Amino acid sequence: MARKKPRARQRSRRVFTPEFKAQIVGLVQRGERTVPEVVRDFELTDSVVRKWITQAERDAGVRSDGLTSEEKAELAALRKENTRLREDVEILKRATAFFAKETR
CATH class of the missing domain: 1.20.5 (Single alpha-helices involved in coiled-coils or other helix-helix interfaces)
Incomplete structure (x- = not known):
């Protein structure tokens, strides 16, 4: 009989305000912190922070890829x-x- 692997504890989905996202993006864009530092300090994922930065660049007209x-x-x-x-x-x-x- 095959044993089931124990499931990893799922993280509940967190919701962030636009102000919080802008604050995080600002920290990285101004060079006050790196993405890994922000990820560690605010318990975020690397992919979500990079996604916020990319979206902020699109909104500012810096990027035109989306x-x-x-x-x-x-x-x-x-x-x-x-x-x-x-x-x-x-x-x-x-x-x-x-x-x-x-x-x-």
Whole structure:
């Protein structure tokens, strides 16, 4: 009988404010701390800090390899609206079919 490996304790997902992210990014960009120092001192992951730095550079216009935060928010809102409109169209199709049967 095969033994199951014990699961590593999963970290709960933490949520960070935009102000906190900006503070961390500022520390690195101003040269006050390196990424590894920030990771250690604030108990963050290397990948999340680097992601925040990359996004801050996009937002500042330094990088052009992705969407800015504003563009991401707009895209999310448009996708949500698109989903709602598709649902509305489906409801209208069903209503049209229902009333077409009733008038015969």
